[in-house]
Amino acid sequence: MPHWHPALSPPRTPGRLMSDESKNETSIETHEAPEELEISSEERASIRAQRLDRLAELREGGVNPYPYRFERSSDIGPVREEWSAIEAGTETGAVARLAGRLMLKREQGRLTFGQLRDRSGEIQLFVSAGVLGKESFAEFNQLDRGDWVGVEGEIMATKKGELSIKVTTWELLSKALRPLPDKWKGLADVDARYRQRYVDLTVNPDARRVFEVRFAAVDAIRQVLRERGYLEVETPILNLQQGGATARPFITHYNALSIDTYLRIALELPLKRLLVGGLDRVFEIGRVFRNEGIDTRHNPEFTMLESYEAFADYNDMMVLVETLVAAAAVAANGTTVVGMRGASVDLAPPWRRVSMVELIREIVGVDINPAMDLAAARAVLDGLGLEWKEHWGPGRCTHEVYDELVEPKVTEPTIVFDHPRETSPLAKPHRSDPSLVERFEVIVDGRELANAYSELNDPIEQLARFQEEAAHKAAGDPEAGDVDLDYIRALEYGMPPAGGLGIGIDRLVMILAEVESIREVILFPTLRPENSLTEDDFPPRSNT
RNA sequence: GCCUCUGUGGCCAAGUUGGUUAAGGCAGCGGACUUUUAAUCCGACGAUCGUGGGUUCGACCCCCACCGGAGGCACCA
Numbered sequence: 001m002p003h004w005h006p007a008l009s010p011p012r013t014p015g016r017l018m019s020d021e022s023k024n025e026t027s028i029e030t031h032e033a034p035e036e037l038e039i040s041s042e043e044r045a046s047i048r049a050q051r052l053d054r055l056a057e058l059r060e061g062g063v064n065p066y067p068y069r070f071e072r073s074s075d076i077g078p079v080r081e082e083w084s085a086i087e088a089g090t091e092t093g094a095v096a097r098l099a100g101r102l103m104l105k106r107e108q109g110r111l112t113f114g115q116l117r118d119r120s121g122e123i124q125l126f127v128s129a130g131v132l133g134k135e136s137f138a139e140f141n142q143l144d145r146g147d148w149v150g151v152e153g154e155i156m157a158t159k160k161g162e163l164s165i166k167v168t169t170w171e172l173l174s175k176a177l178r179p180l181p182d183k184w185k186g187l188a189d190v191d192a193r194y195r196q197r198y199v200d201l202t203v204n205p206d207a208r209r210v211f212e213v214r215f216a217a218v219d220a221i222r223q224v225l226r227e228r229g230y231l232e233v234e235t236p237i238l239n240l241q242q243g244g245a246t247a248r249p250f251i252t253h254y255n256a257l258s259i260d261t262y263l264r265i266a267l268e269l270p271l272k273r274l275l276v277g278g279l280d281r282v283f284e285i286g287r288v289f290r291n292e293g294i295d296t297r298h299n300p301e302f303t304m305l306e307s308y309e310a311f312a313d314y315n316d317m318m319v320l321v322e323t324l325v326a327a328a329a330v331a332a333n334g335t336t337v338v339g340m341r342g343a344s345v346d347l348a349p350p351w352r353r354v355s356m357v358e359l360i361r362e363i364v365g366v367d368i369n370p371a372m373d374l375a376a377a378r379a380v381l382d383g384l385g386l387e388w389k390e391h392w393g394p395g396r397c398t399h400e401v402y403d404e405l406v407e408p409k410v411t412e413p414t415i416v417f418d419h420p421r422e423t424s425p426l427a428k429p430h431r432s433d434p435s436l437v438e439r440f441e442v443i444v445d446g447r448e449l450a451n452a453y454s455e456l457n458d459p460i461e462q463l464a465r466f467q468e469e470a471a472h473k474a475a476g477d478p479e480a481g482d483v484d485l486d487y488i489r490a491l492e493y494g495m496p497p498a499g500g501l502g503i504g505i506d507r508l509v510m511i512l513a514e515v516e517s518i519r520e521v522i523l524f525p526t527l528r529p530e531n532s533l534t535e536d537d538f539p540p541r542s543n544t
Numbered sequence: 545g546c547c548u549c550u551g552u553g554g555c556c557a558a559g560u561u562g563g564u565u566a567a568g569g570c571a572g573c574g575g576a577c578u579u580u581u582a583a584u585c586c587g588a589c590g591a592u593c594g595u596g597g598g599u600u601c602g603a604c605c606c607c608c609a610c611c612g613g614a615g616g617c618a619c620c621a
Binding site: 046047048050051104106107108109110111112113115124126128129130144145158159160162164178179180181182183184185186187188189190191192194199203245246247248290292293295296298399403407423441448451479517527528529530531 | 545554557569571576577579580582583584611612614619
């Protein structure tokens with residue numbers, strides 16, 4: 001154990017950041033420049049090296065460049081709001097203590113302007129040599145753009161009317177060793193933006209905007225569901241069996257039990273077990289994992305909302321999904337209207353509702369349905385130039401036409417209902433057509449945004465459907481699920497009739513934020529390893 | 545996995561019939577300035593052009609391989 005703890009170090013005077021000795025050293029250095037040639041030019045130019053030197057100076061001067069806390073009077077945003085109306089030249093007499101990152105610094109002789117930013121907003125710092133005193137003023141000017149600082153001072157407006165804090169005391173809260181990107185252009189390199197999201201968020205307002213949309217949308221969804229009596233729950237991410245969707249899973253190993261486990265590909269089965277247990281309205285917003293490719297619409301880990309409501313059916317889910325999406329849009333953007341490839345689309349309910357078979361007829365001009373003769377269904381695909389596989393029935397064929405030729409052409413929010421029974425192993429048979437299930441998808445901008453069923457709660461039928469899937473898996477389909485016998489057992493205790501809904505949160509945010517890549521809405525998207533970054537990029541301070 | 549494009553100092557970015565010192569801006573450094581707001585002005589500095597090979601008298605530029613990124617296809621609800 002160290003005998004000295006930094007938390008116990010005595011408080012220092014704010015603003016005393018540089019000793020007179022070090023100033024003298026600087027001036028001597030200039031005179032002795034010819035003898036300094038041993039410092040490599042690269043080293044002298046390195047901003048990081050300069051800042052390491054600065055850090056050492058601070059410590060030698062008794063200043064901790066990474067102190068513990070700073071007492072603030074409020075966030076910056078509220079100060080701006082409260083005092084937005086004051087006239088140019090006003091001195092309010094009110095004092096604020098604020099903290100944030102120093103985003104800009106404009107030195108003006110014996111006067112320096114800064115821009116201080118926290119999450120809530122930005123405010124100008126008015127830093128005058130006359131107010132601070134020569135020493136503290138000089139030390140303030142030693143701050144770098146990107147440093148975190150705390151300030152105290154009077155709220156005032158400059159001659160030009162800019163709301164400012166006339167700084168009387170200040171304190172370095174964290175020294176930045178690396179410089180921020182271009183103050184005007186920001187960070188443009190998308191690779192760097194994704195890998196170093198912290199920098200992206202610091203300097204690119206658009207990045208902040210996208211995530212504000214995301215947080216507001218998710219928040220609104222939670223709020224609507226809670227208002228309706230839904231309970232938010234958490235279910236396992238490590239699963240012993242694969243189920244709830246068709247997708248290739250990630251497999252990992254659990255040492256203590258010596259078993260392989262799957263990362264979940266859906267939330268569905270555990271949530272429906274909770275319906276059995278009497279938690280009659282539940283939802284989870286959680287990460288799911290699919291071991292598939294990365295593109296503008298897919299990330300291997302992404303966020304799903306799934307909600308289940310007892311005593312409801314898929315018609316109720318249609319109303320719910322409309323409500324949720326509209327609420328998310330309003331919370332995020334203040335309107336249900338979003339731009340989409342130049343056009344604008346209104347997400348306000350009600351949305352168009354159309355059956356899959358009808359929509360295929362409308363858009364493709366062919367009749368195909370899951371009840372028709374298999375040979376006839378194959379002939380339709382042949383006529384459309386689509387390929388079919390031996391084990392597909394007419395239902396799968398119908399779905400293929402829909403996926404390939406219909407979905408991409410739907411822009412306006414549309415509820416496409418009554419899917420083939422064959423492709424929906426967890427949905428309840430249609431109450432009036434045994435070839436169909438009570439299921440719908442929401443399509444917006446050619447993409448599937450949501451998926452919902454009247455949930456299958458007949459244990460006998462569910463077991464039969466699982467066995468069909470397991471047969472596919474045994475035949476080599478890595479996406480087919482397992483027979484989840486515990487789930488069947490749960491159903492045998494009785495699951496109430498229920499409607500279930502799943503929404504792809506990332507895709508919803510893409511629509512609301514009007515961005516084209518899923519990576520723009522995920523804080524840390526999956527990327528290949530960055531093997532160019534090594535410890536050599538973090539040299540210690542040189543001994544010159 | 546395949547195809548196309550792409551990788552220039554901390555950041556933005558110019559640079560083609562391959563030609564000698566690789567523009568410019570921001571940041572940083574030195575100086576001036578008490579009302580700036582991407583402050584401005586003056587000065588000096590900073591790059592083995594993603595990595596490794598090859599072609600050539602000569603390569604940021606042409607060829608090959610590898611690494612990273614973007615888009616598309618395939619795969620995939």
